[in-house]
Amino acid sequence: MHDERSVRRLHGGIMSNLVIVESPAKAKTIQKYLGTGYEVIASMGHVRDLPKSKLGVDVDNGFAPQYMDMKGKEDVIKELKKKAQKSEYVYLATDPDREGEAISWHLAQMLNLDLNADNRVAFNEITKTGVQTGMSNPHKIDLDLVNAQQARRILDRLVGYKLSPFLWKKVKRGLSAGRVQSVAVRLIVDREEEIKAFVPKEYWSIDAVLTAGRKKFSAKLSSVDGKKIEIADKAQADVILERLKTADFIVKTIKKRVTKKQPSPPFITSTLQQEASKRLGFQSKRTMKAAQELYEGIDVNGMGAVGLITYMRTDSLRISADAQQAAADYIKATYGESYLPEKPRVFKSKKNAQDAHEAIRPSMPDITPDSIKNSLTSDQYKLYKLIWERFIASQMANALLDTISVDIDADNCIFKASGYSVKFDGFTVLYEEKSESEEENQKMLPPLAENDVLKVASLEGNQHFTQPPARFSEATLIKTLEENGIGRPSTYAPTITTILARMYVEREGKQLRPTALGYVTTQVMKEHFQHIVDPDFTAKMESDLDSIEQGKADWNKMLEIFYEDFAKTLTAAEEAMEGKHMKIPDEKTDIVCEQCGKPMVIKIGRFGKFLACTGYPECTNTRKIVQETSGICPRCGKKIVLKKSKKGRSFYGCSGYPDCNFMTWNVPLEETCPQCGSTLFQKGGKSGKLVCEKEGCGYERNLK
Numbered sequence: 001m002h003d004e005r006s007v008r009r010l011h012g013g014i015m016s017n018l019v020i021v022e023s024p025a026k027a028k029t030i031q032k033y034l035g036t037g038y039e040v041i042a043s044m045g046h047v048r049d050l051p052k053s054k055l056g057v058d059v060d061n062g063f064a065p066q067y068m069d070m071k072g073k074e075d076v077i078k079e080l081k082k083k084a085q086k087s088e089y090v091y092l093a094t095d096p097d098r099e100g101e102a103i104s105w106h107l108a109q110m111l112n113l114d115l116n117a118d119n120r121v122a123f124n125e126i127t128k129t130g131v132q133t134g135m136s137n138p139h140k141i142d143l144d145l146v147n148a149q150q151a152r153r154i155l156d157r158l159v160g161y162k163l164s165p166f167l168w169k170k171v172k173r174g175l176s177a178g179r180v181q182s183v184a185v186r187l188i189v190d191r192e193e194e195i196k197a198f199v200p201k202e203y204w205s206i207d208a209v210l211t212a213g214r215k216k217f218s219a220k221l222s223s224v225d226g227k228k229i230e231i232a233d234k235a236q237a238d239v240i241l242e243r244l245k246t247a248d249f250i251v252k253t254i255k256k257r258v259t260k261k262q263p264s265p266p267f268i269t270s271t272l273q274q275e276a277s278k279r280l281g282f283q284s285k286r287t288m289k290a291a292q293e294l295y296e297g298i299d300v301n302g303m304g305a306v307g308l309i310t311y312m313r314t315d316s317l318r319i320s321a322d323a324q325q326a327a328a329d330y331i332k333a334t335y336g337e338s339y340l341p342e343k344p345r346v347f348k349s350k351k352n353a354q355d356a357h358e359a360i361r362p363s364m365p366d367i368t369p370d371s372i373k374n375s376l377t378s379d380q381y382k383l384y385k386l387i388w389e390r391f392i393a394s395q396m397a398n399a400l401l402d403t404i405s406v407d408i409d410a411d412n413c414i415f416k417a418s419g420y421s422v423k424f425d426g427f428t429v430l431y432e433e434k435s436e437s438e439e440e441n442q443k444m445l446p447p448l449a450e451n452d453v454l455k456v457a458s459l460e461g462n463q464h465f466t467q468p469p470a471r472f473s474e475a476t477l478i479k480t481l482e483e484n485g486i487g488r489p490s491t492y493a494p495t496i497t498t499i500l501a502r503m504y505v506e507r508e509g510k511q512l513r514p515t516a517l518g519y520v521t522t523q524v525m526k527e528h529f530q531h532i533v534d535p536d537f538t539a540k541m542e543s544d545l546d547s548i549e550q551g552k553a554d555w556n557k558m559l560e561i562f563y564e565d566f567a568k569t570l571t572a573a574e575e576a577m578e579g580k581h582m583k584i585p586d587e588k589t590d591i592v593c594e595q596c597g598k599p600m601v602i603k604i605g606r607f608g609k610f611l612a613c614t615g616y617p618e619c620t621n622t623r624k625i626v627q628e629t630s631g632i633c634p635r636c637g638k639k640i641v642l643k644k645s646k647k648g649r650s651f652y653g654c655s656g657y658p659d660c661n662f663m664t665w666n667v668p669l670e671e672t673c674p675q676c677g678s679t680l681f682q683k684g685g686k687s688g689k690l691v692c693e694k695e696g697c698g699y700e701r702n703l704k
Helices: 024-034 074-085 098-110 128-136 143-170 179-197 234-244 269-280 284-296 321-335 370-375 378-394 436-440 474-483 492-501 516-528 535-549 555-576
Strands: 017-021 038-042 090-092 202-212 215-224 249-261 298-300 304-306 399-410 413-424 453-465 505-508 511-514 587-592 599-605 608-613 627-632 639-644 650-654 667-672 679-683 689-692 700-702
Touching (some): 024 038, 024 128, 038 074, 074 098, 098 143, 143 179, 143 516, 143 535, 179 492, 179 511, 179 516, 202 234, 234 413, 269 284, 269 378, 269 474, 284 492, 298 370, 321 378, 474 492, 492 505, 511 516, 516 555, 587 608, 627 679
Parallel strands (some): 017 038
Antiparallel strands (some): 202 453, 249 453, 298 304, 399 413, 505 511, 587 599, 627 639, 627 667, 639 650, 667 679, 679 689, 689 700
């Protein structure tokens, strides 16, 4: 690179080129591909930021940010400056997105680099080809990307540092407000209110089990006398059942066809987080941690450090021609030519996608998950397998299904039955997503012909009730944020982590539900800061940030327009709530205080929920909240309780701790061991096994 530059010498040795990245893992992988003549070092993430102790934004002078060297980074910064001074040329190779561009810009300013020089390099994948391509195409730092990131950072700082003190005074000290997080909490609160307001509506279905020859199949009543049927209650169902008592069930029409089923596109950030949640039970933070490791590089036996996937923060479905060809070669060699589509499959990205990167895919498709399993952690392997299978399947031929739908006439009441069988498995040989309707119709119907008279094995009316909307899970919340244009690929996981950590929201299994704190805070925000928690307004701001990135809008002007309205809203809110303070309602329990006999309530403190006596201040008794399970400790016989690790992960331990230190990640069940009578534990999810953890027993059995 830069052969036109004269080679200078230092202390008799040739000066090397310096390449700066964010992480040591990434540095190690890139160093392997660049070899001698280059030194790759890590900045350990950001090196400069707005000060923590004050606003750090001059709102009267073009919203000029006051950046400072980050505390704790003194030694890193000193080393970076020392290395840069001794280097022939400095390349900035931070992540290829807005945040990475901003880090490069900060580094350039800190190291006195020329902002007009071609010293910015980007790697979509950290492989030999990816690194060589990036190094062969250095460019100037993209100031439009930098300004978009600065605008986002300053927006978040203005909202956080101006709004948080207001919430301290009016709701609870220590609260913090955030632009995207406030909208996320509002969505969860609004959903909870929908659920509470929901009134179930009764309806009935009439279901038949019919026999053709020796085979039985199910059919559902669809219409009566040519009109689609809606059965409101039992009386209505009974009238129809009475009518059907003497009816002959005759096959009226049979429709057979071959349908095509297309594979899903390769992953983008949001779909990766959703699918990892559904299939692997990973929270978004866990998914992105493993993805970052796979991108930055893993020491693979026989290969050394290698980046296994492309950049994992993306909303583009674009795939390079080289990757498509590599996938096609693998598919042809492994499954045969019939498993290839007629031409390479192209997926269209959504309208507002950045398209700066490819979709998330294996950087080298010929590296199968099982071939490197021994080099990966459990999380890395599971996620790599998911990404690899989804990508390879996306480049495979359609599955072909023989489908059949049958109308059955019974006294002018039409029952419908359907099913399918696989004619050609196509991409489903590797990876498949099944819809609920496919699950229902998976069994093929027996051989039928028009005018066949069927026997009735059973005919009954079944009562149902409409169901309220489901609470958000991480997966469905991310999907909603993405669909509404709220946040960007890099923000989904941090947003969810933040609203949980700040106790606006809590997990109940996989579901997210608002706490009393989340309710009250959202109520204040909706009443006085409608724009901040309005999904449409937040989406419009994301669109404005995109315009800045594209060089179509001025970032200072965007901030000026936002802040003018925000400052007025803040003043009006302070006047409207003068002398008022919102009370966070305590959660009632049936637990009695052992000191004074009064009921105890659940309160939210600095470190989470705890039990407190309602007799305060006369009685100051408090207790940790302990969630008992149905399990009994296999060591001492006391109850097993649910606990949380420092990182928030659930585990199970003996209630007799510290006298008994039994703990396990496996879930205790009510079922007992048939060999020794101890509690059985579920290991490895739905497809795992049941195990006995009593020392010396060894009983286990597969769940499936």
